[in-house]
Amino acid sequence: MQAQVNNFLHAVAVEKGYSNHTAEAYRNDLTQFLDYLKDEGFSAWRDVGRARILDYVLHLKERGYASSTVARKVAAVKSFFHFLVADGVLRDDPTAAVDSPAVNRHLPRPLSPEETALLLAEPARSNTPKGLRDRALLELLYATGMRASEVIGLDVDAVDLDAGTVRCLGKGNKERILPLYERAREALVAYLEGGRAKLLHGHRETALFVNHRGQPLTRQGLWLIVKEYAAAVGIAHKVTPHMLRHSFATHMLDGGAGLREVQQLLGHANISSTQIYTQVSTQRKRKAYDEAHPRA
Numbered sequence: 006m007q008a009q010v011n012n013f014l015h016a017v018a019v020e021k022g023y024s025n026h027t028a029e030a031y032r033n034d035l036t037q038f039l040d041y042l043k044d045e046g047f048s049a050w051r052d053v054g055r056a057r058i059l060d061y062v063l064h065l066k067e068r069g070y071a072s073s074t075v076a077r078k079v080a081a082v083k084s085f086f087h088f089l090v091a092d093g094v095l096r097d098d099p100t101a102a103v104d105s106p107a108v109n110r111h112l113p114r115p116l117s118p119e120e121t122a123l124l125l126a127e128p129a130r131s132n133t134p135k136g137l138r139d140r141a142l143l144e145l146l147y148a149t150g151m152r153a154s155e156v157i158g159l160d161v162d163a164v165d166l167d168a169g170t171v172r173c174l175g176k177g178n179k180e181r182i183l184p185l186y187e188r189a190r191e192a193l194v195a196y197l198e199g200g201r202a203k204l205l206h207g208h209r210e211t212a213l214f215v216n217h218r219g220q221p222l223t224r225q226g227l228w229l230i231v232k233e234y235a236a237a238v239g240i241a242h243k244v245t246p247h248m249l250r251h252s253f254a255t256h257m258l259d260g261g262a263g264l265r266e267v268q269q270l271l272g273h274a275n276i277s278s279t280q281i282y283t284q285v286s287t288q289r290k291r292k293a294y295d296e297a298h299p300r301a
Contacts, residue, residue: 006042006050010035013088022178026154034081050089055099058082062103076105112285113251116244121147121252123238124231129192135217137200139230141192142214142222146246148189149173150253150271153246157222159213161201166194175272183270254282259289 013035018028041061047053061082065075083100090098116124125147128139146156155173163172169185185193205219212221227246235244250271257267268279 006039006048009050009089009092009094010039010085012092013085016088017084024154024176027176030077031081031084034078035085037078038082038085051095053099055102058100058103079103079105112281112288113255114242114248115252115255115285116240116248118256120238120240121249121256124234124240124244127234127238132199134200134203137192137196138204138214139234141189141196141200142227142230143234143249144189144192145171145185146249147253148185149183150250150257151183152250152272153224153227155272156246157212157214157224157227160211161197161213162211164193164197164213166190166197173272176274179272181269181272251282251285254279255285255289258282258286 014028014032017023017031018025023031038061041064042053042057045057047057062075062079065078070078079100083103083105086095086098086100089095125140125143128136128143130136142156145151149171151171151173152175155175158174159171165171169187169190171183171185173181173183175181201213201215204215204217208219210219210221214222214227216222216226231244231246231249254267254271257270258264264276264279264283267282268276271279273279
């Protein structure tokens with residue numbers, strides 16, 4: 006049974022080009038499922054039927070997993086059985102009639118335009134190499150809506166300052182070219198001309214954003230930078246790099262951008278992932294209406 010799991014993991018990593026993070030999530034979820042089946046006395050995939058899949062879903066719920074986590078684990082199991090059928094290991098898919106658990110989807114929380122302006126202005130108060138880097142970093146996040154992993158994965162040659170664009174490699178190794186507004190372009194120019202070389206300390210490095218040791222910036226480092234500036238400007242609630250992505254999408258839709266265009270900029274495979282931001286935008290307009298209209 007483990008051999009088929011290994012074949013599936015190889016397929017998603019090599020053939021489908023999924024990220025290491027996604028492949029590792031599949032590995033963890035399927036290892037847990039396989040351990041459960043072994044504890045129940047199963048030794049072959051052909052013996053696993055729909056009833057056992059449903060029992061596993063109940064098992065996960067009884068262990069107290071969040072609905073979103075259960076849904077992800079079930080999705081991994083369904084993908085795996087689809088693979089077994091496609092690969093000729095099984096004739097029938099026992100998960101075909103198993104519905105994915107309902108997920109209480111929380112709306113993303115964007116920053117307000119005023120909070121965003123405060124956050125982006127804070128690193129500009131310093132002309133140190135760190136200040137120049139952080140200004141370019143925050144402006145780039147908000148200018149493009151890139152994911153944290155996409156930003157820290159950028160190399161210097163991904164930025165075309167003359168064209169005012171950045172080349173981003175997203176999920177599934179899909180590339181997209183993203184425009185930069187002028188302030189973001191200027192911030193990148195300042196960082197590349199006056200900050201990055203000083204942070205490198207003579208080291209050779211292709212990563213666009215580096216830390217004080219001249220090494221590529223990590224996800225944790227990026228998170229701490231955003232947290233630092235959010236605290237400095239007095240934003241009380243938790244602010245993360247991904248919140249700038251939420252803010253980008255919501256503010257674009259508020260400004261009249263089309264849903265399809267925002268989908269392409271964000272790199273969403275399905276437009277349903279982008280549509281959630283229309284709900285956020287509608288909520289914000291309703292709140293503004295209720296607070297401002299004299300008869301509301």
